[in-house]
Amino acid sequence: MRTNKKNIESYPAYDVLIPAYNARATIGTLIEKLGTLSYPPEKICIVDDGSTDGMLQGHISKTVKIIRRAKNGGKGLALKEGFTWFLMHSDNPFLCCMDADLQHDPDEIKNFLQQLAQDSSKKTVIGARNFKWSQMPAHRIVSNRLTSWIVGLVAGFPVQDSQCGFRFIHRYILKNIHLNEHGFQLESEFFFRLAELNLRPEFVNISTIYTEHGSHIGHFRDTARFIKLIFREIRRKWFIQEK
Numbered sequence: 275m276r277t278n279k280k281n282i283e284s285y286p287a288y289d290v291l292i293p294a295y296n297a298r299a300t301i302g303t304l305i306e307k308l309g310t311l312s313y314p315p316e317k318i319c320i321v322d323d324g325s326t327d328g329m330l331q332g333h334i335s336k337t338v339k340i341i342r343r344a345k346n347g348g349k350g351l352a353l354k355e356g357f358t359w360f361l362m363h364s365d366n367p368f369l370c371c372m373d374a375d376l377q378h379d380p381d382e383i384k385n386f387l388q389q390l391a392q393d394s395s396k397k398t399v400i401g402a403r404n405f406k407w408s409q410m411p412a413h414r415i416v417s418n419r420l421t422s423w424i425v426g427l428v429a430g431f432p433v434q435d436s437q438c439g440f441r442f443i444h445r446y447i448l449k450n451i452h453l454n455e456h457g458f459q460l461e462s463e464f465f466f467r468l469a470e471l472n473l474r475p476e477f478v479n480i481s482t483i484y485t486e487h488g489s490h491i492g493h494f495r496d497t498a499r500f501i502k503l504i505f506r507e508i509r510r511k512w513f514i515q516e517k
Contacts, residue, residue: 285387286394287366290315293352294374298329307380321352350460357448371441377483378440386442401440401480429465434477459503
């Protein structure tokens with residue numbers, strides 16, 4: 275589909291943040307695809323979360339900033355380091371978060387930008403995958419639907435896909451949000467902190483892509499952490515209401 279030049283001129287400027295751990299097989303392809311977009315990011319920040327596979331060899335350039343962590347600390351911690359970098363080193367209104375495993379198609383960044391071109395003030399736009407049996411493993415569908423419903427119930431607004439890491443976040447939100455989680459649960463916690471700012475996310479449909487590179491989510495460990503997060507948020511809401 276041909277992109278209208280007038281529409282491109284109305285797109286907001288953005289940078290890309292990629293938290294990555296042992297993503298040698300995919301990171302180079304992702305960087306290359308981002309560079310060939312019709313409206314590419316101004317900068318790309320990769321937070322190497324203690325990788326041991328030498329994934330970033332040969333991928334350093336003027337547009338790619340690499341933050342190396344000596345020890346693996348979790349996706350949430352990597353994201354927070356990227357948020358800090360963005361606020362300190364960029365004036366662009368939006369930060370696009372993407373996973374390193376090619377489960378997010380860079381070509382679909384235009385879907386986010388088209389939505390933001392209509393109104394880009396203080397917005398978060400999050401990718402929403404199609405939960406179909408033919409496109410996603412059954413256990414993933416159950417997990418995503420259940421966690422999205424729970425997160426939406428606690429946050430106070432509908433959440434289509436709580437676990438999707440493909441997100442455009444306005445810098446106002448990143449300046450005013452206070453996130454505590456260090457693991458994958460940070461992406462769920464984000465909705466609770468957004469609610470505290472009296473803001474709601476918007477969603478845009480994206481492709482459901484599963485690759486052979488797999489996920490670093492530990493099912494039992496991260497499920498337990500998610501449950502703890504939910505109970506903490508429920509207690510937090512009760513405490514605020516009682517005050």
